[in-house]
Amino acid sequence: MALPHRYVFVAGLHRSGTSLVARILGNHPQIASIENAPVPENEGCYLQGGIPHTALHGIPGEFATDPVQHLVEGCAFDTLETQQRIEHDWSNWFDSAKPWRVEKSPVNLTRMRLYQNLFPTAQFIVVKRNPLKLAAAMAKWSQQSTEALIRYALDAYALADDDLRYLHAAMVVHYEELVEHPQQVAKALYAFLGLDCVELAEPIHDGNADYADHAIGDRGLRERLLAAGYDPDGSLQRSGITCRHPLRAVREAVESAFSASPD
Template identity: 60%
Template sequence: MKAARPRFVFVAGLHRTGTSLLSRILGEHPSISSIQGAPVPENEGCYLQGGIPHTAMDGRPGHYATDRSQHLCEGSRYDNLETQQRMLSDWSQWYDPSKPWWLEKSPVNLTRMRLYQQLFPTSQFIVILRHPQKMAAALAKWVDEDPAELVRYALDAYETVRADLEFLHAVQVIRYEDLIAQPDQIRRSLFAFLSLKDNDPQIALRDGNSDYGTPERVDASLAERMRRWGYLPGGGIEPHCMICRHPLRAVRENSANELKREALVQTDA
């Protein structure tokens, strides 16, 4: 019998939403291999493969997630064996083949989940969200865009994610704010989602949202859209169900059981 091949866990999120922090936490697990020491920004795998072109125009902060041409799904022009084999060949040199999970973190994963599920059928996805106003304030340091427009950009991207969730077999959506406030519970839930035992990497966390002031008053339509994710104008949050989808009921239940507050999780088949 052939040994089981490693499976991909793709971490997805907009720039400045906590993807790097989340990947550090996950990547310290002894059963997870992640890209290290690559000559690319933040060890992002999108730069290390040639299956899907990643030019200087692709994945641009504040732009890519609402660019329809970068929203890749099943049946797209890259949904073919050649792309899958090229990506696997390019990426495999960066991972430990003895570990069952290979973690890949790139912002563009947010718009490629449906395609990646098609190319790598046993892959799982972890999406991290951040308060749109806080994300916008943080991203404004990088790009020459109005923070108000970046808030709209984030919400548009989140709605694309919401629509894509219906097509994904195995995906968990968390909020940066919950990760900071309840790191042990969220971490245990994520590892349960991957059918792994808990591993505490002892990484010190701080609330990056406290670095940014945000206006209390926003457009009413934007405020309504923020509340769909449990976000309030001015940077506040309210309880919101964390989404966990997995084809195996036991996995969904194990992930949910790691959260002491039942209101934090919504499990779907």
């Protein structure tokens, strides 16, 4: 039986801007979000029993490249029982009157293909942040070196890009563009869900400005950053939102929103 609501899953590494994107989405009157839950950052992965989430899962700087945590169609959790358990456990945390439900957990980055099978009408938003700034922001949560965290981010993005090929409806948003043109990107986010734009409810701070540039001595790592679209100075080399959606009208609406005059 089809569910009366649809999920939009926000995915990304820790400290990449997923919470900001989830709040922007949750500000829309047609999107329900988890609020005031007794778990970190209102993350739904802690509020369900369908897929175990222990201290060994979702570790910053580790989870996204762990093959065990990469859940895809056909895995052990791809069952009706898992879907029903998650739906039951989450039901009390969302406003049932709203047609969309936004769920944000970093581990969504490694569960997108599974979630698409469990919730076929779901849509996915992947948030990426420059690995240099991401590594600096994540340093207080990890014992790994800056270079190791940069490599981790690049590896995780490569895996996510491969998974995106399997998704019917997904878009990629860059943190750098979100903080530079927040209303423009917000309009694109809403357009992706077929919704009209609403004004932002909070000022947007550029968290990248909080961290000094980090010199990369490893030539191979610098080349990997450039190949991924990031300059070694921390800036975004290639801009634009990537959108996959079965409906051309939605794809064009997203493109139009993002290409409109900047804020």
